[in-house]
Amino acid sequence: MRMRASSVANDIPESVLDRAFHWAVVLGSGTAVRADHDALEHWLEQSEANRSAWRRVQAVEQEFSMARTGSRAASSALQRTARGRRMRSRAAVGSAIGVVLLLAGLLSLLLPASTGRYERQLVAVDQPRLIRLAGGTSLHLDAATTVSVSVQAGRPHLMLRDGRILVDSSAASVDRKPVIDAANTRFRALGTRFEISREKRSVGLSVLHGRVAIEADEAGGQQVAAAGERWRIRSGRIERLADDGLTPGAWVDGVIEADNARLGDVLDAIGRQRSGWLRYDATAAALRVTGVFHLSDTDAALRALEQSLPVRVDRMSGWWVTVHAK
CATH class of the missing domain: 2.60.120.1440 (Jelly Rolls)
Structure with a gap:
């Protein structure tokens, strides 16, 4: 079953979802300590909305984990993206x-x-x-x-x-x-x-x-x-x-230059500049992309990809974005 952002988040305030995504990043970072787990438990006890948001985030994570089972290459790419997101979250905190x-x-x-x-x-x-x-x-x-x-x-x-x-x-x-x-x-x-x-x-x-x-x-x-x-x-x-279709060093000028590059590689590059999580499935990752994308507005870059490729971009607030092949 696929969950769309509109159906998942329509009964939970976006600020609460953002907080749930924050806790998902913290606990998945590999650096969480006992105090982090205690703080999450305290947050969950504060309201039913908090608990619902946390269940939704866990459900999405479980869905994506199931979708990538059996694809080692896709799993590796997703892990790299997740690691980058965790670093961005820790960098923002500090x-x-x-x-x-x-x-x-x-x-x-x-x-x-x-x-x-x-x-x-x-x-x-x-x-x-x-x-x-x-x-x-x-x-x-x-x-x-x-x-x-x-x-x-x-x-x-x-x-x-x-x-x-x-x-x-x-x-x-x-x-x-x-x-x-x-x-x-x-x-x-x-x-x-x-x-x-x-x-x-x-x-x-x-x-x-x-x-x-x-x-x-x-x-x-x-x-x-x-x-x-x-x-x-x-x-x-x-x-x-072999050439991967991405211009080395283009990020210094604030852009991604792609010439028949894998969408997965382009999304990894976009994900480095975003807070939260940017994920994609194996079918979407294999699509080919040509274009110039500005890193100063990664949401615009994602919209351009959605308009030009057979993909759907699902957004659960600004913290959690998934790209699925149509």
Whole structure:
């Protein structure tokens, strides 16, 4: 049975549904503590509307879990989307702390070197940002990205812990081009502009200009990636990927550029910029998309997809959106 937003939410205030979605994100984040569970129980005891909203949210989650059973690829994509949503929710809750950390990191990263070494700074962002590192490198951080930064003898050393970054070292001299670690992989900038993303079990690299040296800790060895190439490092194996139809780094300019790309990949990119949950089924994920979508208005992007593709976008308030194939 499919539940439409109009039938699910017509007897529950949107503010109550929003709160129920909030609790679903918190409890599904993997970081919930006893106090979170106690707070949810207290909220449920306050009214029947709260309990009804919570039951509705659980029912939708159960429906979607059943729909994706048997499709490992679809499940993996949905888990990546959900992880991004959980990060966005946590970032929103702690946005003030994130701003303090960002400013503290900028103060040390922008000052000229005196000792030749800085302590590591943790930078966590909830929306795309630009940081100019010592030595001339520009570091673009996508939403829901966490990276540790240190500067040693003028050379930036980055540890990508989660999310996605775009590095532009065109203004940096050879001895000040950055080194980036992600999982068990090291990337050395030999050229100018490239994108690195970290997923749960792999790390991705897209080279826009120049070259990047890849060094895997395990048996994967080394590889030099050239402009226009995409690579994935998983379990120590370095493998080249085919073009996925998405323009690397377009998010820096606030857009998604798709040329015969999978709808699932486009929705993942849109989902990074939204609070709450954006989900889709396997049939919808396999559809192909061509177009330019502005990340400043993700609701407009979803409406454009609904108008141009055989899909239906169901909205249960701003927190919970599902895309189904018609």
